[in-house]
Amino acid sequence: MLAAIGMALTVLVTIGLAAYSSRLARTTGDFYVASRSVPAWWNASAIAGEYLSAASFLGVAGLIMVGGADAVWFPVGYAVGYVLLLALVAAPLRRSGAYTLPDFAEARLRSRTVRVIASALVVLIGWLYVLPQLQGAGISLQILLDTPVWLGGLLVSVTVLVVIVGGGMRSVTLVQGFQYWLKVVAIMVPVLFLLAAWRADSNPSPLTQAPPTFQEQTTVSMRVDTEVTVPQAVDVSVNGGQQRWDVGVRVVPADTVVTFPAGSQVPHLSTTTILSGSSWAQALQGGQEHALYRTYALMFALFLGTMGLPHVLVRFYTNPDGRQARRTALVVIGLVGLFYLAPSVYGMLGRLYAPELLMTGRTDAVVLLLPQAMLSGAVGQWLTALVSAGAAAAFLATATGLTVTVAGVLSQDLVSRWVQDPIVAFRIAAAVAVVVPFLLGLFAESLPLAQAVSLAFAVAAATFSPLLLLGIWWRRLTDVGAAVGLIVGGTAATTAIAVSTLVELTGWPAALLSQPAAWAMPMSLATMVIVSRRTQHRLPAGVDRIMIRLHTPESVGVRRTWTARG
Amino acid sequence: MNTPRPRRVVITGPRRDVRRRRPRPITDEIDDQTRVGKVYLRSLIRTQLLLGLATVALVVVPLAAMPLVFGAWPSVRELQVGPMPLWWLLLGVLVYPAILGVGWWYVRQADRNEAQFTDLVEGR
Numbered sequence: 001m002l003a004a005i006g007m008a009l010t011v012l013v014t015i016g017l018a019a020y021s022s023r024l025a026r027t028t029g030d031f032y033v034a035s036r037s038v039p040a041w042w043n044a045s046a047i048a049g050e051y052l053s054a055a056s057f058l059g060v061a062g063l064i065m066v067g068g069a070d071a072v073w074f075p076v077g078y079a080v081g082y083v084l085l086l087a088l089v090a091a092p093l094r095r096s097g098a099y100t101l102p103d104f105a106e107a108r109l110r111s112r113t114v115r116v117i118a119s120a121l122v123v124l125i126g127w128l129y130v131l132p133q134l135q136g137a138g139i140s141l142q143i144l145l146d147t148p149v150w151l152g153g154l155l156v157s158v159t160v161l162v163v164i165v166g167g168g169m170r171s172v173t174l175v176q177g178f179q180y181w182l183k184v185v186a187i188m189v190p191v192l193f194l195l196a197a198w199r200a201d202s203n204p205s206p207l208t209q210a211p212p213t214f215q216e217q218t219t220v221s222m223r224v225d226t227e228v229t230v231p232q233a234v235d236v237s238v239n240g241g242q243q244r245w246d247v248g249v250r251v252v253p254a255d256t257v258v259t260f261p262a263g264s265q266v267p268h269l270s271t272t273t274i275l276s277g278s279s280w281a282q283a284l285q286g287g288q289e290h291a292l293y294r295t296y297a298l299m300f301a302l303f304l305g306t307m308g309l310p311h312v313l314v315r316f317y318t319n320p321d322g323r324q325a326r327r328t329a330l331v332v333i334g335l336v337g338l339f340y341l342a343p344s345v346y347g348m349l350g351r352l353y354a355p356e357l358l359m360t361g362r363t364d365a366v367v368l369l370l371p372q373a374m375l376s377g378a379v380g381q382w383l384t385a386l387v388s389a390g391a392a393a394a395f396l397a398t399a400t401g402l403t404v405t406v407a408g409v410l411s412q413d414l415v416s417r418w419v420q421d422p423i424v425a426f427r428i429a430a431a432v433a434v435v436v437p438f439l440l441g442l443f444a445e446s447l448p449l450a451q452a453v454s455l456a457f458a459v460a461a462a463t464f465s466p467l468l469l470l471g472i473w474w475r476r477l478t479d480v481g482a483a484v485g486l487i488v489g490g491t492a493a494t495t496a497i498a499v500s501t502l503v504e505l506t507g508w509p510a511a512l513l514s515q516p517a518a519w520a521m522p523m524s525l526a527t528m529v530i531v532s533r534r535t536q537h538r539l540p541a542g543v544d545r546i547m548i549r550l551h552t553p554e555s556v557g558v559r560r561t562w563t564a565r566g
Numbered sequence: 567m568n569t570p571r572p573r574r575v576v577i578t579g580p581r582r583d584v585r586r587r588r589p590r591p592i593t594d595e596i597d598d599q600t601r602v603g604k605v606y607l608r609s610l611i612r613t614q615l616l617l618g619l620a621t622v623a624l625v626v627v628p629l630a631a632m633p634l635v636f637g638a639w640p641s642v643r644e645l646q647v648g649p650m651p652l653w654w655l656l657l658g659v660l661v662y663p664a665i666l667g668v669g670w671w672y673v674r675q676a677d678r679n680e681a682q683f684t685d686l687v688e689g690r
Contacts, residue, residue: 072657080626083621083625087617087621281651282643283633283637284637292633296633299626299630303626326672326676329669330672333665334666337663337665337666341658341662548596552610553680555684
């Protein structure tokens with residue numbers, strides 16, 4: 001019950017802040033970008049708040065619980081992405097004066113076509129990213145409060161719409177900044193209590209030779225038909241009757257309640273490898289095929305994908321100048337890094353105190369369930385309320401940021417053709433931007449959160465990352481080169497992801513298609529370079545003027561207007 | 567006494583009637599996209615790109631080496647610092663202050679490059 005109150009409070013404060021700050025938003029400019037009156041540290045909080053999605057708040061701990069040492073690349077990658085963003089993109093992008101990625105593409109290459117392609121990709125990446133947030137909200141609410149699985153997504157969608165329609169970017173900045181700090185407190189404070197409880201339990205080591213075991217008699221209820229691997233023959237009670245489960249794979253039907261005796265080994269979801277504590281803790285021992293390739297491909301996706309996330313880049317426009325944009329990116333590295341100290345602790349403790357999640361497959365819920373599992377009474381309940389509030393903030397912040405961005409693109413490039421008033425157009429676009437992923441989420445299969453989000457990173461890495469890198473640093477990029485490269489990279493990454501989620505594959509095809517960034521990004525980059533070299537006659541006339549604008553500090557008195565003739 | 571006549575010496579001074587021509591400011595050269603302007607701009611872009619790539623390499627190269635090192639030498643894999651395996655200490659904790667430090671260094675250098683460029687083109 002306290003969990004529900006925690007979530008409800010987050011939602012109410014979010015709407016309240018939005019309503020308060022929307023009174024400050026007056027003009028269309030305010031509505032979009034807060035008129036750049038946001039201090040750097042608050043802007044950085046907003047970026048971090050928007051960035052730390054449900055995948056970070058819930059998903060990373062879950063993946064670490066299952067995959068151990070190899071899964072720490074998820075949080076590391078999410079943070080290192082900002083180093084690349086800082087060092088190669090932040091200041092020039094701000095100086096370009098472009099607000100969104102399509103704006104940048106059009107301004108840099110003087111091409112409507114590239115703009116349209118970039119807009120389509122923003123929408124694609126945005127929806128790919130929002131979808132797991134809504135599904136995650138549904139699952140979290142189901143686990144905590146036993147609600148139907150669509151309800152969480154619906155609540156998030158409605159709240160997001162209220163916030164956006166209420167106030168636009170200004171309110172979003174205030175709300176997101178608040179949500180960063182809420183998330184940090186909500187994940188860090190329980191860590192202290194959980195570690196204390198672990199010590200009081202004479203700190204059992206997670207680095208055992210044995211696979212996870214139930215420390216005490218444990219009752220597990222299955223919500224859906226689940227195929228599990230039983231590692232060790234065990235006498236269990238199933239819906240009240242005694243049964244013997246032999247070693248092997250078995251299907252546990254929905255609504256089964258199984259009670260395991262203390263000390264028995266935990267059956268695992270049949271798709272996860274059962275790991276002893278010591279191989280869980282060691283790199284490349286997770287039993288995945290081609291683990292080394294997967295590790296590097298994940299690095300590619302996360303390191304390079306961050307710079308191509310449309311909702312992150314929009315925020316850099318809110319900085320007053322390029323130098324401030326760098327400072328903001330630096331603060332974001334600190335804020336995001338602080339947050340990512342926590343998920344590993346949940347993952348480790350989850351194997352000891354909530355191992356039944358390895359059987360139900362609901363490891364995304366480990367952050368939500370661990371406080372109750374480890375701490376009895378009021379403390380456990382209050383901490384559950386706190387993590388629930390943090391989780392709600394995670395769903396809302398990312399979904400809001402992405403929806404604003406997708407809505408911005410849809411309204412500029414699509415809706416405004418039929419609707420005159422820009423604010424009305426933006427509101428219609430916002431509704432479309434929320435409803436589509438919500439409906440998709442009802443039907444699409446759900447992957448583990450952090451993994452689902454890494455697909456959006458892979459598409460961003462294969463499309464916007466080469467566009468930005470070449471657009472900023474290579475004068476000779478042409479519109480045709482960029483367009484062909486975006487299409488090649490986008491198609492390759494999207495097709496690979498679609499095939500790997502729809503078709504059962506093994507071996508190299510499975511590895512290559514489920515982690516496409518490592519080949520799709522170089523492919524797209526190479527395409528842009530090769531095609532540009534062959535289409536040099538299409539170099540825009542003002543290209544040098546654009547390079548001047550991107551790279552000279554604002555304090556230098558050069559002309560930086562965007563006229564077609566330099 | 568036939569002393570040689572002193573050679574006529576032309577005494578000159580700066581001409582007062584015309585103002586000395588000031589060198590063209592480099593910002594104009596950049597604005598007009600002359601050869602000189604382009605050279606200045608390209609050197610700025612080059613410096614900043616090299617700095618950016620160095621920053622990225624400083625972070626990515628050690629990280630990318632980790633799976634190889636830990637994969638190739640099982641003895642490294644089993645190293646522990648106190649109760650914590652080395653891998654987790656590095657990737658769970660130390661990586662975050664480390665990238666913050668590298669980022670801070672980058673911001674300082676990038677500001678310095680820009681300040682130098684500004685001084686150069688504005689002739690201060």
